[in-house]
Amino acid sequence: MEIFDKELLSKIDNELNKYVEKDNTLYNASKHLLFAGGKRIRPYLATLTYMLKKDNLDEILPPAVAVELIHNYTLIHDDIMDNDDERRGRTTVHVEYGEPIAILAGDLLYAKAFEAISNIKDPKKAHEVLKALSKACVEVCEGQAMDMEFEDRDKISLDDYFEMISKKTGALIIAPIEIGAIMAECTDEERNALYEYAKRIGMTFQIQDDVLDLIGDNKKIGKPVGSDIREGKKTVIVLHALENLPNNKKERLLKILGNNNATDEEIKEAIDILGDSINYAKNIMKNATEEAKNYLKIFDAEKRKRLEAIADFIMDRVY
Amino acid sequence: MEIFDKELLSKIDNELNKYVEKDNTLYNASKHLLFAGGKRIRPYLATLTYMLKKDNLDEILPPAVAVELIHNYTLIHDDIMDNDDERRGRTTVHVEYGEPIAILAGDLLYAKAFEAISNIKDPKKAHEVLKALSKACVEVCEGQAMDMEFEDRDKISLDDYFEMISKKTGALIIAPIEIGAIMAECTDEERNALYEYAKRIGMTFQIQDDVLDLIGDNKKIGKPVGSDIREGKKTVIVLHALENLPNNKKERLLKILGNNNATDEEIKEAIDILGDSINYAKNIMKNATEEAKNYLKIFDAEKRKRLEAIADFIMDRVY
Numbered sequence: 001m002e003i004f005d006k007e008l009l010s011k012i013d014n015e016l017n018k019y020v021e022k023d024n025t026l027y028n029a030s031k032h033l034l035f036a037g038g039k040r041i042r043p044y045l046a047t048l049t050y051m052l053k054k055d056n057l058d059e060i061l062p063p064a065v066a067v068e069l070i071h072n073y074t075l076i077h078d079d080i081m082d083n084d085d086e087r088r089g090r091t092t093v094h095v096e097y098g099e100p101i102a103i104l105a106g107d108l109l110y111a112k113a114f115e116a117i118s119n120i121k122d123p124k125k126a127h128e129v130l131k132a133l134s135k136a137c138v139e140v141c142e143g144q145a146m147d148m149e150f151e152d153r154d155k156i157s158l159d160d161y162f163e164m165i166s167k168k169t170g171a172l173i174i175a176p177i178e179i180g181a182i183m184a185e186c187t188d189e190e191r192n193a194l195y196e197y198a199k200r201i202g203m204t205f206q207i208q209d210d211v212l213d214l215i216g217d218n219k220k221i222g223k224p225v226g227s228d229i230r231e232g233k234k235t236v237i238v239l240h241a242l243e244n245l246p247n248n249k250k251e252r253l254l255k256i257l258g259n260n261n262a263t264d265e266e267i268k269e270a271i272d273i274l275g276d277s278i279n280y281a282k283n284i285m286k287n288a289t290e291e292a293k294n295y296l297k298i299f300d301a302e303k304r305k306r307l308e309a310i311a312d313f314i315m316d317r318v319y
Numbered sequence: 320m321e322i323f324d325k326e327l328l329s330k331i332d333n334e335l336n337k338y339v340e341k342d343n344t345l346y347n348a349s350k351h352l353l354f355a356g357g358k359r360i361r362p363y364l365a366t367l368t369y370m371l372k373k374d375n376l377d378e379i380l381p382p383a384v385a386v387e388l389i390h391n392y393t394l395i396h397d398d399i400m401d402n403d404d405e406r407r408g409r410t411t412v413h414v415e416y417g418e419p420i421a422i423l424a425g426d427l428l429y430a431k432a433f434e435a436i437s438n439i440k441d442p443k444k445a446h447e448v449l450k451a452l453s454k455a456c457v458e459v460c461e462g463q464a465m466d467m468e469f470e471d472r473d474k475i476s477l478d479d480y481f482e483m484i485s486k487k488t489g490a491l492i493i494a495p496i497e498i499g500a501i502m503a504e505c506t507d508e509e510r511n512a513l514y515e516y517a518k519r520i521g522m523t524f525q526i527q528d529d530v531l532d533l534i535g536d537n538k539k540i541g542k543p544v545g546s547d548i549r550e551g552k553k554t555v556i557v558l559h560a561l562e563n564l565p566n567n568k569k570e571r572l573l574k575i576l577g578n579n580n581a582t583d584e585e586i587k588e589a590i591d592i593l594g595d596s597i598n599y600a601k602n603i604m605k606n607a608t609e610e611a612k613n614y615l616k617i618f619d620a621e622k623r624k625r626l627e628a629i630a631d632f633i634m635d636r637v638y
């Protein structure tokens with residue numbers, strides 16, 4: 001079994017395209033990143049969750065792509081906030097089209113996401129999905145604000161970090177799974193199990209991002225290794241290290257962390273110092289992934305296979 | 320009768336406040352403009368429309384404030400796009416909090432608007448309101464993009480202009496009236512009449528903005544008289560003038576239009592040249608306002624009074 005069903009992914013892309021068909025500067029800016037090879041993991045999760053119980057794809061595709069539209073608006077706006085020039089190996093939207101159009105392109109995708117929700121035929125389901133998606137959108141903003149605030153703050157606990165990523169990254173992994181469950185009319189017990197699954201793979205998703213920044217292949221992750229160190233990001237790895245390193249190593253790490261002009265040698269040294277903490281992060285992911293898969297056991301063994309495979313993929317992925 | 324019912328306006332403010340109660344940088348940035356003395360004309364229109372037929376305020380307030388939240392997100396983002404330092408006599412959000420937080424504050428209000436829609440109890444009404452609001456949000460983005468594009472384009476027809484303002488300004492005047500009609504369970508005939516009313520006051524709203532920029536009191540409008548001329552904005556007044564002025568006056572106008580360093584004397588001269596076109600604009604507003612009020616005639620004479628008064632207010636307002 002392939003983890004990613006290409007036919008399904010192409011249906012997701014077709015559905016996405018319906019919302020951005022127009023051909024003008026605003027719409028082209030909105031499409032710039034949307035069709036630059038994202039993994040579509042969010043709409044895919046919504047669809048796989050739905051398919052645990054039902055098989056009417058026409059019903060799940062509109063709310064599934066809504067989450068992808070929201071995800072893409074956040075990427076466009078985040079790139080402006082972070083002043084990033086590249087993503088997925090392409091220039092970012094604001095570099096290509098200027099900041100005003102980029103802000104507006106994000107705002108348009110935001111609107112299109114809710115237009116997609118309004119295309120759900122059953123008003124009761126639309127209402128429930130609206131609750132889930134608007135809540136996730138609030139959390140994403142709150143999480144992004146926490147992340148920005150952390151950069152200027154000295155003392156951040158691991159609890160703070162986990163709260164931040166549960167909002168910034170987790171919310172948009174949990175939402176599609178909740179949405180799939182709503183559309184499939186899952187029972188409360190099933191929805192609860194799916195929520196626990198989603199929480200864990202959402203956390204793993206962010207932690208693996210943090211790990212890849214340190215030990216990934218820069219060509220595959222689309223940015224230089226150690227970017228987070230140069231930016232002084234307080235990832236789970238860094239926070240664990242600051243709490244557990246002996247003083248001499250900790251001081252050395254603090255000298256390199258947040259130094260935009262750190263040499264490649266220094267980055268290597270920092271990654272070396274972070275070794276034990278990288279293992280700590282990997283261990284968290286391993287446990288969370290096991291737990292996530294266990295929560296799926298109440299579903300049909302055949303139908304849950306891809307969701308299990310995705311949990312593994314999120315932890316093992318190299319990009 | 321006072322046009323604006325203070326008790327109702329304070330209920331609207333109380334409802335708004337529920338969505339932004341938290342006290343941190345992100346939420347404070349979101350509140351910066353929201354509670355800086357806006358007229359609340361959009362939620363007020365939603366509520367008055369609803370009260371044509373029903374009187375359960377608890378039902379209309381959440382979707383009414385949703386439109387105000389959307390309106391405020393657009394103001395925050397527009398101020399960034401236009402590089403404006405002041406609005407309503409206060410520094411703009413991005414000047415006060417920096418651009419990243421300002422983008423995010425707008426994004427948060429956007430999410431809160433849809434959270435407000437999700438608080439509508441009746442799923443069918445929520446679904447219909449969601450359709451109306453998401454459509455309006457798409458149009459606002461498209462209208463703003465058209466407006467930006469017009470600045471760099473030589474030939475713009477009056478038709479282009481009216482299409483642009485029907486999206487940029489009209490959509491968020493039409494939406495609250497549609498939403499009021501949905502929540503009040505208006506008949507198709509009633510909804511159609513309200514739509515025609517809304518279209519006309521929406522157009523008048525933008526035209527009066529353009530007029531006030533030329534002949535308003537700079538203290539009341541919160542920006543220097545003639546800003547639009549210095550920015551080279553293609554308003555209905557300017558477009559009419561370019562189509563109708565004799566060549567010598569047209570050339571003089573084109574010299575001043577878009578010149579950021581134009582002197583106050585030159586601005587005065589331009590306004591003088593635009594005199595006939597200002598009257599043309601006033602005439603459009605007068606007819607549209609009359610028509611708008613005529614469409615209300617199918618409703619109870621007592622209950623429609625404030626909506627009639629608002630149509631006049633929009634044309635006559637000095638701020």
